[in-house]
Amino acid sequence: MITLSCLLALAACSADPAATTPAGADAAAATPLPGGPVTLEAEHVDAIGDAQAPLPVLGEFRIVSVLLGTAVDGDQVVIADSREFAGKDKIHASVLSTGAHQGLRLSAKWLAPDGSTVADSSQPVVPTTATATTFSISNPEPWPAGDYKLQIAINGQVQRSESFRVR
Secondary structure: OOOHHHHHHHHHHOOOHHHHOOOOOOHHHOOEOOOOOEOOOHHHHHHHHHOOOOOOOOOOOEEEEEEEEOOEOOOOOEOOOOOEEOOOOOEEEEEEEEOOOOOEEEEEEEEOOOOOEEEEEEEEEOOOOOEEEEEEEOOOOOOOOEEEEEEEEEOOEEEEEEEEEEO
16 A cells, blocks of 8 residues: 555655656656645545544554344343344444553444445443453334444544444
8 A cells, every 4th residue: 555655755755757647657647746735536535535544542442342133132242143133133242451540532333235324323432451442333114135344443543343244
């Protein structure tokens, strides 16, 4: 993956416009401006869009696993891990973590088969030891069949992505 800073550094180091233009490419598409910015080709712009911000400093804190299921115990932890659900199921996700942290925000984004957001919620946590943080979604109408995703983020940065299916 090419980052914006790498691309800009390469462009700034190159005094020869041909060095920044791939053979056979339209010279205007990647010609550096004297002392100014570089116009990037579409493939490089896509790579920049895929670049992620640095991960948050987590210290000892780590996500160990994410359990999905239809029932939780008295501590609100998923009882039986599953990746397949019926259309009328209430779906729970337990994020199991270990390690202490002074405070962070754990969030869950549930994505439908078409990529749209079904639900998005977050919880502040200040773990001192092993912790379970549980998120749940339900729908008064049956969930449409298909392949869904759950993204777990810490302070806005996705750490885990779990796939599941509604049949």
